[in-house]
Amino acid sequence: MYQTDPPLSPSETMPTMYDLPSEDPEEPGLPDEFHDFQPQLLRETCQPPNYPKEEMFIGTDLNLYYDSHHLLWHKRPDWFLVLGVTPAQQQQDLRWSYVVWQEGRVPFLVVELLSPGTEAEDLGQTLRSANKPPTKWQAYEQYMRIPYYVVFDRYQNQLRVFQLIVTQYHEAELSEPKFWIPELELGLGVWQGKYQETEGLWLRWYDGAGNWIETSKEHAQQEHQRAEQERQRAEQESQRAEQESQRAEQERQRAEQESQRAEQESQRAEQERQRAEQESQRAKRLAEKLRTLGINPDDL
Structure with missing residues (x-):
């Protein structure tokens, strides 16, 4: 008889969720749990007093096609809001994607939820490669000219808001993690609390009195x-x-x-x-x- 080393426990031999992330390595940013919950909270609390729900379209992790000369060019924002577009009234009319030239309107606001795999792309720090589609920043700023671009980093508790002025994005100076959007009569801010039974930092909308929706x-x-x-x-x-x-x-x-x-x-x-x-x-x-x-x- 001979003695062997005891078998390793599953925690020592099997990869964890950090070793097996949900992101496709060729397409970073696919949803994890936070990317599922956070857009839901934004959707639920986006209740501008001057826009009824039937005049707003909200997209979550939906392909956004924006150039009629390059039909396959698209981005997939974590969350975006379009004003003056009617959401589907029947299940069979639910959108498979959002096509700007078909809808006739570009998004009014886009939210990206920062993650290590997408940080450089979200903040416009990547350069456009030759014979490649424009970067996310370029698509939002130069092609669609989206008025507001919001980036939220839950790891650093940092909210960054970029507003299109003339032809370029300019970052708003925030004294606190809140930003008022007069066109919507609503503001976006970072809230500490429990959502979906999970305590943490969340991005949500607030009203003119400063109350969270x-x-x-x-x-x-x-x-x-x-x-x-x-x-x-x-x-x-x-x-x-x-x-x-x-x-x-x-x-x-x-x-x-x-x-x-x-x-x-x-x-x-x-x-x-x-x-x-x-x-x-x-x-x-x-x-x-x-x-x-x-x-x-x-x-x-």
């Missing part, structure tokens, strides 16, 4: 809390009304008792008056009898 779940929770508070207030009011009713009944009973006592006192007083009257009459009769006998009652 609620998700449908948060709205339902708020409605439930308000309903519960209303129920408790109604219960308290009912209890107070019952207590007032009981106090009123007690007051009525006390008043009734006082009335009965007063009536009894009145009866006793009447009885005393009658007794006094009877005693007076007896005294008069006795005095008269004494006088008939020749006795002056006053001398007694």
Whole structure:
């Protein structure tokens, strides 16, 4: 018999999620869990007061075709918003991609979620190769001329906003990780909280008062809390009304008792008056009898 080394545990022999990322090495940036959750939060909270939902199209990880002279040129933003375009009303009309020359409108705003594999491309640090399509930055800035380009780095808690001025993107100076977009009457900011049961830093929309726009779940929770508070207030009011009713009944009973006592006192007083009257009459009769006998009652 001979002894061998004990077998390694699976954690020592099998690759982890960091060894097997979801990204295709030939096409970086394919969705991981964060790239799934974060666009959902942006979609849920994008509720501009001056644009109804039927006048907005939101794309998530959808191929964006932008040059009618080069039909296969496309980018795939993590999230983008188009104003003045109607979303699909029927399932069979759901878009397979967004084609600018067919829709007639370019995106108003694009959001890219920074990851190590796409950082240089997202921030315009890569150069266009010969005989290759334009870079993402060039496509957004020069071809589509998208008014707002937002880049969010959750690892560094950094929000960067680039605004198209004339023909070039200029980075906005942010004193805090928030940026107001007047055309939408909404702002984008970094929020610390729990979404999809996951605590972390999230990009979401806020309103003119600085309040974070609620998700449908948060709205339902708020409605439930308000309903519960209303129920408790109604219960308290009912209890107070019952207590007032009981106090009123007690007051009525006390008043009734006082009335009965007063009536009894009145009866006793009447009885005393009658007794006094009877005693007076007896005294008069006795005095008269004494006088008939020749006795002056006053001398007694």
